[in-house]
Amino acid sequence: xxxxxxxxxxxxxxxVSAAAEPGAAYLAGGTNLLDLMKGGISRPNRLVDISRLxxxxxxxxxxxxxxxIGALVRNADxxxxxxxxxxxxxxxxxxxxxxxxxxxxxxxxxxxxxxRTRCGYFYDxxxxxxxxxxxxxxxxxxxxxxxxxxxxxxxxxxxxHPSDFCVPLAALDAVVEIEGKAGRxxxxxxxxxxxxxxxxxxxxxxxxxxxxxxxxxxxxxxxxAAHARYLKxxxxxxxxxxxxxxxxxxxxxxxxxxxxxxxxxxxxxxxWRVRAAEATLAGSHPDPAAYRRAAEAxxxxxxxxxxxxxxxxxxxxxxxxxxxxxxAGTPRRIPALPASLFSTAPGALQNA
Amino acid sequence: xNFSISLTVNGVQRNVDLSDPRVTLLDLLRERLHLTGxxxxxxxxxxxxxxxxxxxxxxxxxxxxxxxQDGADVLTIEGVARGDxxxxxxxxxxxxxxxxxGFCTPGQIMSAIGLIEEGHAGDDPxxxxxxxxxxxxxxxxxxxxxxxxxxxxxxxxAANQRRSA
Numbered sequence: 001x002x003x004x005x006x007x008x009x010x011x012x013x014x015x016v017s018a019a020a021e022p023g024a025a026y027l028a029g030g031t032n033l034l035d036l037m038k039g040g041i042s043r044p045n046r047l048v049d050i051s052r053l054x055x056x057x058x059x060x061x062x063x064x065x066x067x068x069i070g071a072l073v074r075n076a077d078x079x080x081x082x083x084x085x086x087x088x089x090x091x092x093x094x095x096x097x098x099x100x101x102x103x104x105x106x107x108x109x110x111x112x113x114x115x116r117t118r119c120g121y122f123y124d125x126x127x128x129x130x131x132x133x134x135x136x137x138x139x140x141x142x143x144x145x146x147x148x149x150x151x152x153x154x155x156x157x158x159x160x161h162p163s164d165f166c167v168p169l170a171a172l173d174a175v176v177e178i179e180g181k182a183g184r185x186x187x188x189x190x191x192x193x194x195x196x197x198x199x200x201x202x203x204x205x206x207x208x209x210x211x212x213x214x215x216x217x218x219x220x221x222x223x224x225a226a227h228a229r230y231l232k233x234x235x236x237x238x239x240x241x242x243x244x245x246x247x248x249x250x251x252x253x254x255x256x257x258x259x260x261x262x263x264x265x266x267x268x269x270x271x272w273r274v275r276a277a278e279a280t281l282a283g284s285h286p287d288p289a290a291y292r293r294a295a296e297a298x299x300x301x302x303x304x305x306x307x308x309x310x311x312x313x314x315x316x317x318x319x320x321x322x323x324x325x326x327x328a329g330t331p332r333r334i335p336a337l338p339a340s341l342f343s344t345a346p347g348a349l350q351n352a
Numbered sequence: 353x354n355f356s357i358s359l360t361v362n363g364v365q366r367n368v369d370l371s372d373p374r375v376t377l378l379d380l381l382r383e384r385l386h387l388t389g390x391x392x393x394x395x396x397x398x399x400x401x402x403x404x405x406x407x408x409x410x411x412x413x414x415x416x417x418x419x420x421q422d423g424a425d426v427l428t429i430e431g432v433a434r435g436d437x438x439x440x441x442x443x444x445x446x447x448x449x450x451x452x453x454g455f456c457t458p459g460q461i462m463s464a465i466g467l468i469e470e471g472h473a474g475d476d477p478x479x480x481x482x483x484x485x486x487x488x489x490x491x492x493x494x495x496x497x498x499x500x501x502x503x504x505x506x507x508x509x510a511a512n513q514r515r516s517a
Binding site for chain 2: 001003005008035049051100102103106237336
């Protein structure tokens with residue numbers, strides 16, 4: 001690990017000013033950053049430790065019915081907040097399906113949004129990676145790429161965004177609040193990320209020194225609480241990143257889908273909201289034919305970026321399964337194995 | 353640059369001068385305070401062998417910078433027994449053969465103490481397994497670990513009930 005300066009500002013303004021210099025990085029939970037620094041993938045000159053900024057670790061219920069989650073709220077605290085889990089169950093389930101209990105206790109919500117891809121070539125400094133070193137090339141393109149992107153990728157980069165949390169957030173119109181040199185601004189989570197194009201090193205709309213201060217969910221997101229699920233396929237039942245995942249949120253009125261929200265994870269460099277699929281569901285009867293139509297629409301533009309064509313059909317099937325589960329109703333309690341289709345108890349099918 | 357930090361470790365206040373900001377909490381415990389019960393397995397947040405409680409919450413100490421933990425209250429495996437009297441989780445691991453080689457065991461025990469404290473798993477073995485998934489055991493002692501956690505939880509709950517009665 002390269003050495004660095006360490007500063008611990010006491011206000012947001014001090015933090016933004018301390019991070020304005022090139023090579024500065026914010027430190028909060030550190031669970032991803034420290035790992036990247038140990039591997040030599042991130043090499044900041046200065047760490048600006050914001051973990052003590054008390055103003056950023058609150059969950060606020062807003063007067064308009066929305067919720068504002070401070071950037072430093074820990075993943076575990078948000079997932080286990082009873083009001084949050086009641087109103088935004090798919091988000092809580094996604095949080096609890098990510099990482100391990102230890103990591104969720106340390107990792108913050110803004111850190112989750114900003115976590116880097118787990119592409120093995122990005123992590124291996126002996127490999128070519130345009131994201132890590134612009135212009136170097138992409139060894140993933142002709143390498144081990146069965147878990148890479150099938151949507152929104154380019155020849156420069158086929159990495160995926162690994163977050164679970166961000167998938168239902170994208171479906172539910174979450175907004176990112178940002179403090180920067182020019183003051184405060186906000187952008188929807190859907191627009192927050194950039195697709196790789198020919199500049200895969202630019203992953204988000206953040207400028208150097210920008211600080212995420214909160215994530216907001218609008219009041220309307222609560223309307224889906226009765227029919228909201230996040231499902232995730234992974235190579236082991238717990239403590240693994242998604243191969244593909246889906247957040248499905250439905251508003252069902254008199255037996256008909258009044259409104260649907262759908263987003264995919266593990267398929268692209270950003271959480272992948274699929275409005276075309278949502279449109280096919282609106283006004284439909286919640287049945288398998290409607291779910292399959294939505295799944296076809298959701299993956300209509302998908303294209304294998306290597307030996308990962310199987311992910312396209314897998315993603316269609318997780319869409320059908322997530323919609324089926326959402327229509328059946330949000331479980332009263334988050335399942336023992338959050339977001340899983342399986343059970344470790346022999347003979348029991350957890351979410352059937 | 354020199355940094356001076358102060359931590360409470362197993363109930364004792366420790367002042368440490370850090371000449372390098374790169375020291376993790378794990379390395380501080382092992383190399384500076386010579387508390388080698390906390391193990392370094394992967395050093396990348398994947399195995400859980402380095403689990404300790406910081407301000408009552410289980411975390412991977414390999415992914416925490418010591419300097420950022422200034423003022424924290426840290427509990428390690430060395431701090432859970434009362435003299436020769438084992439912590440109920442330690443005793444349950446022995447009773448249920450929740451280990452073979454023992455390398456992951458301090459992390460497993462600290463994680464189990466954290467899990468029981470969090471109180472989300474209840475008496476459901478599946479929730480315990482999920483809650484303990486951040487601790488890998490190369491010997492595969494998982495069945496015994498789950499039994500040990502469930503039993504220790506019962507013993508601790510009964511003790512708490514007696515205390516509040």
